[in-house]
Amino acid sequence: MSARMFSSSAARRTKVAVLGAGGGIGQPLSLLLKQNPLVSELSLYDIRGAPGVAADVSHVDTPSVVKGYAADKLEEALQGVKVVVIPAGVPRKPGMTRDDLFNTNASIVRDLAAAIARVSPSAHVLVISNPVNSTVPIVASTFEKAGVFDPAHIFGVTTLDVVRASRFLSQVIGAVPSECDVPVVGGHSGATIVPLFSQTKVGKAVAGEPYAKLVNRVQFGGDEVVKAKDGAGSATLSMAYAGAKFADCLLRALNGEKGVVTPTFVKSPLYADKGVDFFASLIELGPNGVQKINPVGNLTPEEQKLLEACLPDLKKNIDKGKAFVA
Ligand SMILES: NC(=O)C1=CN([C@@H]2O[C@H](COP(=O)(O)OP(=O)(O)OC[C@H]3O[C@@H](n4cnc5c(N)ncnc54)[C@H](O)[C@@H]3O)[C@@H](O)[C@H]2O)C=CC1
Numbered sequence: 267m268s269a270r271m272f273s274s275s276a277a278r279r280t281k282v283a284v285l286g287a288g289g290g291i292g293q294p295l296s297l298l299l300k301q302n303p304l305v306s307e308l309s310l311y312d313i314r315g316a317p318g319v320a321a322d323v324s325h326v327d328t329p330s331v332v333k334g335y336a337a338d339k340l341e342e343a344l345q346g347v348k349v350v351v352i353p354a355g356v357p358r359k360p361g362m363t364r365d366d367l368f369n370t371n372a373s374i375v376r377d378l379a380a381a382i383a384r385v386s387p388s389a390h391v392l393v394i395s396n397p398v399n400s401t402v403p404i405v406a407s408t409f410e411k412a413g414v415f416d417p418a419h420i421f422g423v424t425t426l427d428v429v430r431a432s433r434f435l436s437q438v439i440g441a442v443p444s445e446c447d448v449p450v451v452g453g454h455s456g457a458t459i460v461p462l463f464s465q466t467k468v469g470k471a472v473a474g475e476p477y478a479k480l481v482n483r484v485q486f487g488g489d490e491v492v493k494a495k496d497g498a499g500s501a502t503l504s505m506a507y508a509g510a511k512f513a514d515c516l517l518r519a520l521n522g523e524k525g526v527v528t529p530t531f532v533k534s535p536l537y538a539d540k541g542v543d544f545f546a547s548l549i550e551l552g553p554n555g556v557q558k559i560n561p562v563g564n565l566t567p568e569e570q571k572l573l574e575a576c577l578p579d580l581k582k583n584i585d586k587g588k589a590f591v592a
Pocket residue numbers: 285286287288289290291292311312313314353354355356357358367371374378393394395396397398423424425426427454499500501502505
């Protein structure tokens with residue numbers, strides 16, 4: 267994959283850490299980040315295997331420096347990082363929901379967030395570990411507790427939903443995915459995932475049963491992969507692609523590119539009056555992270571129903587994350 271795929275400008279460069287770099291997502295994500303010209307240093311951490319992954323990835327012929335850190339070297343790994351991506355934690359097996367991962371992943375994410383808050387409190391944190399609807403509030407509350415929370419710096423990575431919506435729509439209408447830029451709002455699990463096909467030129471025409479099937483496939487795309495992997499985990503390669511894509515958007519914005527707008531799950535005022543204070547919508551990114559939170563825009567009656575179904579579930583997931591840290 268060409269580095270140009272992700273970015274062409276390398277004006278200022280950034281130290282990036284991957285926590286969970288030895289895993290199914292962490293390894294290919296580290297490889298993709300090694301190809302990003304905006305990354306100057308890559309700090310790879312895991313409780314197992316990170317030095318090996320780092321030695322391997324470090325041979326790729328791009329200028330960034332790669333270092334691997336073993337289990338007891340978390341604080342070293344975080345020194346001077348500006349962006350931290352977290353794919354650490356367990357994945358689903360068939361029959362599990364993302365919320366079933368909470369018991370294991372909540373404390374992993376909380377402890378990693380506490381270390382980031384201590385060592386690199388102004389870092390931008392990109393949370394991949396599930397359940398994202400809860401792990402993002404966990405990171406935010408942990409930063410709050412440490413007195414260093416900046417809502418412009420904490421992101422839940424929902425890009426895989428956007429990637430899926432684009433690909434699945436393209437297959438239904440026979441277009442190329444680049445023409446199918448679908449905003450996906452809400453959260454990242456089942457009914458909390460709300461694709462807005464009406465907001466794309468080519469998606470407007472899909473109606474009736476094909477529309478219902480398309481929405482369902484985006485909302486439950488993760489289950490397709492969990493089922494096909496049959497106990498060996500969940501999406502890793504498409505997630506690494508999506509994580510690298512979102513990291514590139516943020517890196518470009520941090521480095522001064524204007525007009526970078528993409529969906530991501532952030533602390534948001536949009537539905538705070540309904541008790542939902544984290545929400546994914548189209549976010550304009552800037553040199554300090556979140557620059558502008560766009561409202562969801564015009565919705566069709568079907569999309570309005572999807573949003574109404576999303577909010578109560580999302581609220582439960584968010585409250586559970588906050589309660590865990592409190
Ligand atoms: N946001 C999204 O769209 C998606 C999220 N995910 C989530 O990403 C997470 C990781 O998935 P995979 O990479 O497939 O799992 P994996 O099991 O292959 O890798 C996880 C890695 O995390 C490491 N780890 C565990 N505890 C750690 C700690 N305290 N510090 C550092 N590293 C630690 C493990 O050693 C392992 O290498 C899961 O929670 C999964 O549900 C997966 C796909 C999409």
